[in-house]
Amino acid sequence: MYLQHFGLSDRPFRIVPSQRYFFVSETHDEGRALILYGIRENRGFIVATGDVGLGKTTVLLSVVNELESEMDVAIIVNPIDSFDQLLHMICEELGVSVRDTDEATLMAHLNTALMASYAKGRGCVLMLDEAQNLSIEVLEKVRTLSNLQTEDASLLQIVLVGQPELTAKLNDHRLRQLRQRIGVWHEILPLESDDTADYLWHRLALSGAPDPRAIAKPRSCKLIHEYTHGIPRLINQIADTALVVAYGQGSRSIEIAHVHEAAAELRLEEEFDDSLVGVSGRARGASRGSRKLPRWLVAVLLGIVVVLVAGAAWQQFGDQIDLTSDEAADDTVLAGLASPPAQERSEIAPVQIEAVAPALDIDAVALHSAYRQVQQSRARGPVYGVHLASFRGLAGAQDYVDALMREHAGWDEPLFVEVTADRPAWFRVIAGGYAQRRAALKQVRQMKSELGLGYAQLTQLGPTAKPMLPSGLESMGADDNDE
Structure with missing residues (x-):
């Protein structure tokens, strides 16, 4: 409803992840680069963690876009109750039609599919999103998938993406063998204050704003950062609400008062956290x-x-x-x-x-x-x-x-x-x-x-x-x- 008012062609702050609006912050770019490096260099398991709303799925989709031309990618985002269910979903993602239910037969089908891809010069990648929801038993079984290999390379690269609880789960003594196979471990962090402003202007520009800085003024961007702590999902929510508030008041830009009102509506609390703990x-x-x-x-x-x-x-x-x-x-x-x-x-x-x-x-x-x-x-x-x-x-x-x-x-x-x-x-x-x-x-x-x-x-x-x-x-x- 506010698009014409601000001269926009699309809503800039949608909650659903979109590759069109992918913003290359330092932490997201580093995560993307390390995941790609781990996959292409056959570094073993790759783990990426981050809190809710930090853009983990967006980074994952960016990696998929990069790999589609050279590898077959299976992305699993649905909850998994058993390893057999996971094997079924992997086979379906890789285009393998199976009706068997026992683990041994499913593994044989998967191995055949992986070998076929390897013969064509294509690798295979398994990406498990929201991996913190997997049980210890399923994660230990996932480790056995890395045993599918040739003499000199793994047939399946595995990426685990999840919230901080995934780190705690991987620290469980029962998963010590899996931990030893982790070659890349990256933590996605919130945006810094300057990145938050760039993020807002980036999305406004892609939505057709003739002057993004005139709509989201620097001081308003800074306040949005303080309310959201640099979490992209919260930034989208408060920015979208602030645009609605500004539109309702006839303003052509997001002012400080609009940000406060949007934060109040979303029940966000303004906090400041600059604590750093280091040796130096x-x-x-x-x-x-x-x-x-x-x-x-x-x-x-x-x-x-x-x-x-x-x-x-x-x-x-x-x-x-x-x-x-x-x-x-x-x-x-x-x-x-x-x-x-x-x-x-x-x-x-x-x-x-x-x-x-x-x-x-x-x-x-x-x-x-x-x-x-x-x-x-x-x-x-x-x-x-x-x-x-x-x-x-x-x-x-x-x-x-x-x-x-x-x-x-x-x-x-x-x-x-x-x-x-x-x-x-x-x-x-x-x-x-x-x-x-x-x-x-x-x-x-x-x-x-x-x-x-x-x-x-x-x-x-x-x-x-x-x-x-x-x-x-x-x-x-x-x-x-x-x-």
């Missing part, structure tokens, strides 16, 4: 104006891992690959892949801080507290960092860390090196250790803009991530610890 003082300082972490604490965060570097920690890597390789450093970087959930993470081994504290003139109690925060964060769930570079040998990673410290005085980010499962392996240098993904994203932007780093990519600390020392700090810490 830089990220907290950016959001709250607090000071950076003291340099002594940075030195300690690097120094406390001496025992690991000098002894048993690196021996864990030695079982997998040759750490003495003198291969030339290769700065080829990898996409930021997610690591397994909390139970699969290797905790940071405790060290005796008191032996190192006197040499560095620091407060051992404060150090214990800071380091315990990292340990606790890894035990509770994903810990995020900034992927800076990847190298084929440990020596290349060490040289990079040393150069980083020389070129950027006052560097205050803890550094880690993570060994990938690739053969030959990559040594990934990762900075930071954040309990919240948003803090790591802010750090990515800051490293690019303020430090001039050409590459900085959001990632998660995996189970093989170990703290990385700059050269010269090892012997000092090791001697102190030996005393």
Whole structure:
């Protein structure tokens, strides 16, 4: 009813997901890219989670549009009561007509269909939306679908998409085998304030608005963000209602009063949440104006891992690959892949801080507290960092860390090196250790803009991530610890 009034050709804020209005925010674009990477590179199970209304299904449909020309895709969105029912639905989605009901026969039919697609050079993808509603038993059976494979590739790539409850369910001990097969794990976050404004203007423009900013003024967009916390579904609801209110009052734009009235009608409460929990003082300082972490604490965060570097920690890597390789450093970087959930993470081994504290003139109690925060964060769930570079040998990673410290005085980010499962392996240098993904994203932007780093990519600390020392700090810490 308001289309002609605002010069629109279509309703811009429909609730139903639409690829026409797909808005490429940072979190949605990253999710789309990682899902596509996981599928095309045969990385195993792919998990994407996010709260209600964040656009998970929209991202999924965008991936399907990208893959349709090269793969057969089966999307399951209906509730599943049993694995047999799921097999029936997969076969139907892939165009296989079956009447059998027993699991073994259904699996045989599915395997035949997958092999036929493989022979044609086409892969197959199974996407399970609202996967948090699947039972533990069905999810464990879904794991067995990944056993359908040739000698060198899986016949079926599996994507699990769901609400945060899916993460809790996948952390169940009974699904430990499935967790070990997860190659990409992405969390879709709400839009930032600037993204919310761009989102509103994007949809208005696609609906024919001659001047989207005149309809949705910046201050009104900011208020909409504060009411909705950047959740696209709520943004659509309040924006659509605000247009109706503005139309009813004869206004050509959405004013502050219209947003308040729309929010009241939708029973939305205005809240402000800028809390960020991270290890680095830089990220907290950016959001709250607090000071950076003291340099002594940075030195300690690097120094406390001496025992690991000098002894048993690196021996864990030695079982997998040759750490003495003198291969030339290769700065080829990898996409930021997610690591397994909390139970699969290797905790940071405790060290005796008191032996190192006197040499560095620091407060051992404060150090214990800071380091315990990292340990606790890894035990509770994903810990995020900034992927800076990847190298084929440990020596290349060490040289990079040393150069980083020389070129950027006052560097205050803890550094880690993570060994990938690739053969030959990559040594990934990762900075930071954040309990919240948003803090790591802010750090990515800051490293690019303020430090001039050409590459900085959001990632998660995996189970093989170990703290990385700059050269010269090892012997000092090791001697102190030996005393």
